[in-house]
Amino acid sequence: MKEMICICCPMGCRLTVDDSDINNVKVSGNTCPRGEKYGKEEVVCPKRMVTSVVRVRGGNVAMLSVKTKEAIEKSKIFDALATLKGVVVDAPVNIGDTVVSDVLGTGVDFIATKNVAAK
Numbered sequence: 001m002k003e004m005i006c007i008c009c010p011m012g013c014r015l016t017v018d019d020s021d022i023n024n025v026k027v028s029g030n031t032c033p034r035g036e037k038y039g040k041e042e043v044v045c046p047k048r049m050v051t052s053v054v055r056v057r058g059g060n061v062a063m064l065s066v067k068t069k070e071a072i073e074k075s076k077i078f079d080a081l082a083t084l085k086g087v088v089v090d091a092p093v094n095i096g097d098t099v100v101s102d103v104l105g106t107g108v109d110f111i112a113t114k115n116v117a118a119k
């Protein structure tokens, strides 16, 4: 049995996750289905969104904030961040542009989270 806070929205519901049978995990305390999904994933395969920054060439700012388009396995966060090392994108950049595709074969891309105009 595990207690946790659902981080999917600001409500922060307090979840109780019964993982005594890993093939039949039960979640209670959630207000919506997202909480049930989150609780199950947390005990089976926890995932997180990953955020960072990369350098920009020829832009009106030097750095671009990026994030994974979807959450990836928590155990892959540091390796995912390593894929951004040395990455430089050319301005202009638009929100949602792919910066690194298919990070670690997860099928999830790092995308830009802001617009950067060219100088």
Ligand code: SF4
Residues within 6 Å of the ligand: 006, 007, 008, 009, 010, 011, 012, 013, 029, 030, 031, 032, 033, 034, 035, 036
């Ligand atoms: S269970 Fe639903 S309402 Fe509660 S914090 Fe999670 S997403 Fe929000």
